[in-house]
Amino acid sequence: MDHTPHHPERHPRGTASWGTAVKATLHCLTGCAIGEILGMVIGTALAWGDVPTMVLAIGLAFLFGYSFTLFAVLRAGLGLKAAIKVALAADTVSIAVMELVDNAIIALTPGALEAHLTDGLFWSALLGGFAVAFLITTPVNKWMIGRGKGHAVVHAHH
Numbered sequence: 658m659d660h661t662p663h664h665p666e667r668h669p670r671g672t673a674s675w676g677t678a679v680k681a682t683l684h685c686l687t688g689c690a691i692g693e694i695l696g697m698v699i700g701t702a703l704a705w706g707d708v709p710t711m712v713l714a715i716g717l718a719f720l721f722g723y724s725f726t727l728f729a730v731l732r733a734g735l736g737l738k739a740a741i742k743v744a745l746a747a748d749t750v751s752i753a754v755m756e757l758v759d760n761a762i763i764a765l766t767p768g769a770l771e772a773h774l775t776d777g778l779f780w781s782a783l784l785g786g787f788a789v790a791f792l793i794t795t796p797v798n799k800w801m802i803g804r805g806k807g808h809a810v811v812h813a814h815h
Contacts, residue, residue, distance in 0.1 A: 673809070678799035681808035685751040685798070686791055688725045692717030693759060697783060698774060707770045711763075715756050722752040726811060746810040754797050755790045762786030 696717040700710025726744040735743065762785060763769050769782035801807030 673799045673803035678795050681798045682791055682795040685722055685755055688722030689718040689755045690787055692721035701774050711760055718756050719752050722748050743810055747808050751798055754794045758790035758793050759786035762789055
């Protein structure tokens with residue numbers, strides 16, 4: 658999967674294609690999914706309670722989500738401090754929406770929080786949550802990119 662940001666000249670301020678929004682959301686989803694799944698697996702395997710498991714999963718989702726953008730802009734030649742600012746500006750809203758929706762789906766799915774790693778319910782709630790989160794986060798990203806926010810911030814550095 659390509660995690661490199663898109664060129665700004667293709668999407669001038671005020672417009673954003675659905676394709677650009679989908680790519681930005683897939684970028685976000687990849688980092689979120691890695692962190693979220695890792696956190697849920699660790700918390701579930703260690704028999705932690707719901708809250709500590711979700712806190713770990715959300716924290717790791719933000720960490721991995723930011724890391725993808727951070728490494729991309731560092732490779733483009735940005736210094737660490739500037740790269741961190743770009744990653745925070747580019748990804749915070751997208752990751753927050755993704756995590757809010759995904760974790761709400763998990764929390765509201767009967768039995769999902771009590772399910773074990775070997776239960777289909779564990780995986781279906783987690784992956785179903787990602788699918789719903791993707792559908793809700795994509796228009797948010799389209800709106801933000803069209804206003805020069807979110808992943809549009811990364812465009813200036815490529």
